[in-house]
Amino acid sequence: MKSTPITPPICLSATYKFASSDDLIDVVQNRSGHIYSRWDNPTIQETEKVMAEIEGYQSALAFSSGMAAISTSILAFLEKGGKIVYQRQIYGGTFELLNDFLPRLGIETIAIDCDNLEGFYSEIEKGLTILYLETPTNPLLRIVDVKPLADAAHRKNALVMLDSTFASPINQRPKDLGVDITIHSATKYLGGHHDITAGYICCDNEFVNVIWNYRKIIGGVMDPLTAFLALRGIQTLELRIQRHNDNAQTIAQFLENHKKVKIVHYPGLKSHPDYEVAKRQMNGFGGMLSFEINTDFEGTKKFMDNLKIITLATSLGGVSSLANQPITNTHAALSPEARAKAGISESLVRLSVGIENPELLIKDLKQALD
Ligand SMILES: Cc1ncc(COP(=O)(O)O)c(C=O)c1O
Structure with missing residues (x-):
């Protein structure tokens, strides 16, 4: 090939043809190619590469909305008996998920005021599965000092998730603060033009396959046209x-x-x-x-x-x-x-x-x- 397009082609194909059954089996077993766009899609993967790079993680996954990114990644790591400690001052949709939906599944969810650092540390000390933070917060722009809380959660072998939507990858580097999974509603700054509904999670390889598997089954994957617009927005x-x-x-x-x-x-x-x-x-x-x-x-x-x-x-x-x-x-x-x-x-x-x-x-x- 002597030349390639400088903008990624929008691959709208929902499914992919195989030359042989052995090739198909290899893709199903090893994720070595494409089989179905709810699993993987070339345009979506282009955006995931860019997002991983700008947030400084090994991987990223694209979702149909910020809430799809949040709910899928939380569900991927919590089961009955699990415990999530979160900050009370967060986006209303996330609050509803944590405060109303998850307890119905037998998950303990504990909201702490972002001013109450002692409350965070004492809950973390008792043990937890996930520490979930959002900074700056919506709508009062409170800033949580992430690093010491992340360190405390890691000492208890918990996962640290952070919604960094308000900061965008430019104003804040969650990876440097010890965050395992950084979340964005790309509907906001990443898209940047009020014309897409989208989300991302960025994390290292040890977590990405678990979340990918949940995205595949829950089904909240980004669509290819949105992926193209997200990439276009990210350029500026x-x-x-x-x-x-x-x-x-x-x-x-x-x-x-x-x-x-x-x-x-x-x-x-x-x-x-x-x-x-x-x-x-x-x-x-x-x-x-x-x-x-x-x-x-x-x-x-x-x-x-x-x-x-x-x-x-x-x-x-x-x-x-x-x-x-x-x-x-x-x-x-x-x-x-x-x-x-x-x-x-x-x-x-x-x-x-x-x-x-x-x-x-x-x-x-x-x-x-x-
Ligand atoms: C901080 C924050 N996180 C997540 C979301 C949810 O994103 P979406 O609307 O793309 O699902 C929002 C929506 O306003 C938000 O403000």
């Missing part, structure tokens, strides 16, 4: 993240000085409780922030409805800015008590700062607050 990831970081810092500072804003949650602000940890653990503070307005639920709704450039929508991590009220969507499934415990108030707004001109975004926020 570093540039986009630099702009997200800069814009979010500028906007956080503007909001912090606005009289109608009660509090701003952004790890790049000195007022943030985890500023020092973030500075040490991250390469950038990210494009996500949240803030509380000096008003009630109705007043916050009015603010949302008055935004003109920033779009009222759930999700995050794309080039255009999105705002939502966690209480009405991302964390709507939580009981009022669970929301209160997680610190999610009626006047909380979550902002995914895009890569637009920051002056335009500030103008929009200013007029909506006014």
Whole structure:
């Protein structure tokens, strides 16, 4: 072959033909080629190679969503009698999986406030199967100091999983912090354009086959067209993240000085409780922030409805800015008590700062607050 395409072909084939039965048996027994796209697919494998490389692990697996990545990899290592210790302040969908679904399967799940380090260490000391963390957290941008917790969990032979979606592979290196399995909702920064629903796990070879087998049976594999779009998004990831970081810092500072804003949650602000940890653990503070307005639920709704450039929508991590009220969507499934415990108030707004001109975004926020 004298030349090859510089972008990967999108291989939509669901199945693959074999020259002989012996070849087919070899692929089934040794995963030495392709047989069926729920198992493996060339376009999907291209993205997995890239993801493993950018997160610094030996392997990666692509999923149909962030939740497919999370649920499949957790189920791959937990069985009846197993125990997972997790941080209470996490994405609402993950919380529902851990708090509601897994206990029904006879799995012990223990939520600890991310401020309660003693609680983490004492639960870890009692023994556990998985330590599950998310940092920065959704939606309050708390930063968990990962390395010491991961070390403690490893001393108990537990697996450490981390959802690094908010940081993206640019702002945080979970592998260097001792994380065994790093998870991304690629729907967010990796895709980067609000046009795919996708997820990844990155890990070393000792874990990948177990998760691959579960993905094959649970079936939440990425589709090839999405894989192509994910690869395309990843090519501009570093540039986009630099702009997200800069814009979010500028906007956080503007909001912090606005009289109608009660509090701003952004790890790049000195007022943030985890500023020092973030500075040490991250390469950038990210494009996500949240803030509380000096008003009630109705007043916050009015603010949302008055935004003109920033779009009222759930999700995050794309080039255009999105705002939502966690209480009405991302964390709507939580009981009022669970929301209160997680610190999610009626006047909380979550902002995914895009890569637009920051002056335009500030103008929009200013007029909506006014
Ligand atoms: C931190 C985090 N993890 C996981 C998910 C789930 O990802 P997906 O919507 O791609 O399933 C989300 C979704 O918002 C998220 O914010």
